[in-house]
Amino acid sequence: MEKGKILEAKAKAELGELVSVEEVKIAGYNNARVVRDNLLNIPDRIEFQLASLDNEKKIHEILLNEIRAMLKAANVSFDITVVGNFDRVIEAISATEA
DSSP states (O other): OOHHHHHHHHHHHHTTOOOOHHHHHHHHHHHHHHHHHHHHHHHHHHHHHHHTOOOHHHHHHHHHHHHHHHHHHHHHHSOHHHHTTHHHHHHHHHHHHO
């Protein structure tokens, strides 16, 4: 990488305009674990509610509502500084690959 690009990347990093690739990987991993754990908890949370039902449409509705609620809750936990600055993430990745 040429010296000018290195200096530009360092300046952007100091200004908070770039995030490290490692930070993005860690945030992605942690968020994926939260989503996985929340999905795996759905059966335990609603098993008794579903056990008494014989209406397929109602079961489908309950499952869908639980999944949507979980995804909505997980989205709130995402680091907005990383997700909101996706173009900066791409810049950081490109800078490391050059």
